[in-house]
Amino acid sequence: MASPFSVFRExxxxxxxxxxxxxxxxxxxxxxxxxxxxRGPVDTGSEIMVKTTAFGDLSRRDLAILVQExxxxxxxxxxxxxxxYNQDPAAVRASVERSFGPANETSVFDNWFFAKEAERRGFQxxxxxxxxxxxxxxxxxxxxxxxxQVVRGYGLTMRQFFNIxxxxxxxxxxxxxxxxxxxxxxxxxHWDYFTRVKKQATIxxxxxxxxxFTSQVANPSKSDxxxxxxxxxxxxxxxxxxxxxxxxxxxxxxxxxxxxxxxxDPAKVTDEQIDEEYNKDLEKYDRSNKTELEIDAKKxxxxxxDKPTDEKKPADAKPxxxxxxxxxxxxxxxxxxKEEKKTSGVSSAPVHQVAYIADDVKTSAAxxxxxxxxxxAVEKAVTAAGSAVTAAGSAxxxxxxxxxxxxxGSSAKSLPGDSTTPVKKSxxxxxxxxxxxxxxxVAREVAFKKIAEDAKALKAxxxxxxxxxxxxxxxxxxxxxxxxxxxxxxxxxxDKYGFKFTDTGMLxxxxxxxxxxxxxxxxxxGNYPFVAxxxxxxxxxxxxxxxxxxxxxxxxxxxxxxxxxxxxxxxEEGVQETVLKAWKLVQxxxxxxxxxxxxxxxxxxxxxxxxxxxxGDDKLKVLAPAPFSWLTSGSLxxxxxxxxxxxSTVEGVDLPGETFMKTVFSLEDGQVGVARNQPETxxxxxxxxxxxxxxxxxxxxxxxxxxxxxxxAEMYERQRAADATIKGLRDAAGVTFVHPLDARNENSPTx
Numbered sequence: 013m014a015s016p017f018s019v020f021r022e023x024x025x026x027x028x029x030x031x032x033x034x035x036x037x038x039x040x041x042x043x044x045x046x047x048x049x050x051r052g053p054v055d056t057g058s059e060i061m062v063k064t065t066a067f068g069d070l071s072r073r074d075l076a077i078l079v080q081e082x083x084x085x086x087x088x089x090x091x092x093x094x095x096x097y098n099q100d101p102a103a104v105r106a107s108v109e110r111s112f113g114p115a116n117e118t119s120v121f122d123n124w125f126f127a128k129e130a131e132r133r134g135f136q137x138x139x140x141x142x143x144x145x146x147x148x149x150x151x152x153x154x155x156x157x158x159x160x161q162v163v164r165g166y167g168l169t170m171r172q173f174f175n176i177x178x179x180x181x182x183x184x185x186x187x188x189x190x191x192x193x194x195x196x197x198x199x200x201x202h203w204d205y206f207t208r209v210k211k212q213a214t215i216x217x218x219x220x221x222x223x224x225f226t227s228q229v230a231n232p233s234k235s236d237x238x239x240x241x242x243x244x245x246x247x248x249x250x251x252x253x254x255x256x257x258x259x260x261x262x263x264x265x266x267x268x269x270x271x272x273x274x275x276x277d278p279a280k281v282t283d284e285q286i287d288e289e290y291n292k293d294l295e296k297y298d299r300s301n302k303t304e305l306e307i308d309a310k311k312x313x314x315x316x317x318d319k320p321t322d323e324k325k326p327a328d329a330k331p332x333x334x335x336x337x338x339x340x341x342x343x344x345x346x347x348x349x350k351e352e353k354k355t356s357g358v359s360s361a362p363v364h365q366v367a368y369i370a371d372d373v374k375t376s377a378a379x380x381x382x383x384x385x386x387x388x389a390v391e392k393a394v395t396a397a398g399s400a401v402t403a404a405g406s407a408x409x410x411x412x413x414x415x416x417x418x419x420x421g422s423s424a425k426s427l428p429g430d431s432t433t434p435v436k437k438s439x440x441x442x443x444x445x446x447x448x449x450x451x452x453x454v455a456r457e458v459a460f461k462k463i464a465e466d467a468k469a470l471k472a473x474x475x476x477x478x479x480x481x482x483x484x485x486x487x488x489x490x491x492x493x494x495x496x497x498x499x500x501x502x503x504x505x506x507d508k509y510g511f512k513f514t515d516t517g518m519l520x521x522x523x524x525x526x527x528x529x530x531x532x533x534x535x536x537x538g539n540y541p542f543v544a545x546x547x548x549x550x551x552x553x554x555x556x557x558x559x560x561x562x563x564x565x566x567x568x569x570x571x572x573x574x575x576x577x578x579x580x581x582x583x584e585e586g587v588q589e590t591v592l593k594a595w596k597l598v599q600x601x602x603x604x605x606x607x608x609x610x611x612x613x614x615x616x617x618x619x620x621x622x623x624x625x626x627x628g629d630d631k632l633k634v635l636a637p638a639p640f641s642w643l644t645s646g647s648l649x650x651x652x653x654x655x656x657x658x659x660s661t662v663e664g665v666d667l668p669g670e671t672f673m674k675t676v677f678s679l680e681d682g683q684v685g686v687a688r689n690q691p692e693t694x695x696x697x698x699x700x701x702x703x704x705x706x707x708x709x710x711x712x713x714x715x716x717x718x719x720x721x722x723x724x725a726e727m728y729e730r731q732r733a734a735d736a737t738i739k740g741l742r743d744a745a746g747v748t749f750v751h752p753l754d755a756r757n758e759n760s761p762t763x
Contacts (some may be wrong), residue, residue, distance in 0.1 A: 082119070085176045094741065126182070206713075240420050245579050260521065262520050265524075266569065290437065528560065548572050551627065637662050679700040681703065
């Protein structure tokens with residue numbers, strides 16, 4: 013059988029196979045908040061947590077054992093990979109967690125349940141299969157005795173380790189079968205997914221906020237309120253319409269924002285630098301220059317043909333002289349047309365690839381180009397980043413790297429006296445637009461080099477202080493009276509380098525979405541989003557470098573504090589007020605929806621726009637959002653590695669959600685309906701003004717488009733179908749959750 017870790021072979025950072033195993037065992041997206049592998053005390057209670065009619069019951073003790081076993085397996089795999097691959101431990105840990113799932117009750121129950129279902133249907137995983145997976149994963153670099161030593165170090169025998177591993181593979185095989193059963197897309201479904209991306213809706217809408225009706229809701233009794241709290245106390249707050257009172261994990265992050273714009277100065281690019289860049293790729297730039305000249309000639313020819321018809325020709329002019337001098341036969345013009353098509357993108361503003369100066373994954377540190385003019389120097393400058401031991405010597409971190417490459421690069425060298433040595437050409441006579449492309453490319457190359465230099469210098473200062481904090485955290489475990497080191501004056505450093513500094517304070521992951529760093533990535537290909545790194549495996553005061561989604565913004569950050577996720581007590585200060593507010597919001601939804609429906613009925617009767625119908629009512633706000641589609645890929649093209657399809661945002665509408673989109677796009681032009689947002693905090697009276705393009709135009713686009721670009725929409729629907737299948741399996745097996753399972757990682761760190 014092919015190694016389930018095959019996908020990971022494409023990842024040169026951590027190992028060949030762990031992510032590949034995710035294709036087998038990770039089909040339910042689980043929170044990845046595991047930090048380590050130190051196990052806490054086991055709850056030995058016999059209280060039944062889950063009942064099943066097919067496979068027996070699971071007690072709290074049973075779940076605790078499953079969590080311990082899973083935690084041990086994660087530790088074993090992390091240790092083995094660390095022995096084989098010299099990579100950032102945080103990156104290794106994150107990859108292992110992504111593939112195997114976290115060590116919590118929810119995750120291990122799912123693995124147990126699907127393994128049982130697989131066994132009932134005759135699935136088996138032999139010891140030979142496990143050995144094959146391990147060999148492929150570890151590239152046969154470790155002996156069996158080495159593996160056994162690590163396994164025993166986590167309190168397991170080899171037989172126990174194999175049993176746990178076999179359970180995970182069985183679970184993955186069964187989930188894979190479920191996903192395969194939801195595959196297959198009809199032409200009608202392809203059309204539906206296509207229109208969700210391409211069809212644009214223009215609407216008017218009036219928000220009706222639920223909170224405006226909470227005053228009409230009577231207070232519940234204390235017992236009812238406490239029962240409401242008990243029902244949702246183990247659920248985290250979310251954007252769904254279900255309350256959640258569990259307190260989420262929070263972290264505090266300090267970061268510097270480095271904008272490429274600050275370093276760009278095309279005016280300082282010299283003619284010599286332009287010549288140097290020009291001579292690095294004469295063929296490309298000469299081809300671009302030819303294209304620009306042809307474009308100008310074509311425009312000039314169009315101007316001549318557009319002259320007034322009453323313009324008199326010279327009396328001595330012959331008919332043949334009236335033809336443009338550039339006119340050629342169709343056969344002669346074809347090559348020029350092809351050439352123009354081939355180079356049509358060169359004359360536009362250069363599209364740069366960003367120089368990834370990520371310190372944690374060296375081989376992904378550069379993927380950049382500026383037209384391909386600035387790429388060589390930027391790539392050399394960034395890939396020169398090496399490893400450096402911090403000044404304190406207690407922690408080894410990766411430096412941003414030194415850039416010794418000149419800003420404009422160098423042309424190919426020839427041997428002295430070589431008669432074939434090319435003569436350098438001057439860019440003086442190039443078309444202005446081509447010269448601008450070259451000037452911008454050089455300016456960006458210089459800017460990236462300066463960013464690398466400044467970021468490296470600042471990181472070195474942070475690394476030195478960070479090493480002191482890491483040593484302090486280690487000492488504090490042994491000595492509670494350990495003295496904390498002095499904190500850096502981050503604002504002074506920001507002033508010195510001209511960077512913007514931000515201290516987030518303690519925020520949950522959902523609260524972090526308002527910050528510019530939220531959408532950045534810690535490496536260059538989207539494997540490690542900032543949020544995943546900050547809220548999972550990153551130790552305090554460990555410096556990381558990330559890049560914004562726009563490619564022109566960079567961040568240096570570290571985590572300074574974190575708090576554990578936990579369930580509060582009903583009697584805690586402020587909890588009852590929070591619960592009462594949530595209870596009233598739920599009860600007031602009916603009142604808000606009723607009012608929205610009343611307004612919608614009034615709008616239908618008027619037959620006019622919402623603006624004309626309700627414009628005189630100061631209590632109502634009529635919104636006119638910009639046109640939007642159901643799904644979008646954002647500002648990047650479909651198929652981009654970093655960005656996939658997602659629900660579009662709608663100007664003025666808070667978290668529109670799937671239900672909102674479904675309602676809007678089910679309306680005909682001019683129709684009115686009521687749509688709620690995702691958390692059911694606002695109901696909207698919606699009038700569809702128009703949709704574009706028209707159906708015939710959409711069909712023409714669909715007939716020539718690549719439908720594979722819309723696979724994300726298909727995957728979303730398939731996931732919903734898979735969820736429904738899983739629910740059916742649980743119902744058939746008589747699964748009853750006597751108590752809510754804990755989705756927290758067993759090893760979440762303390763403050």
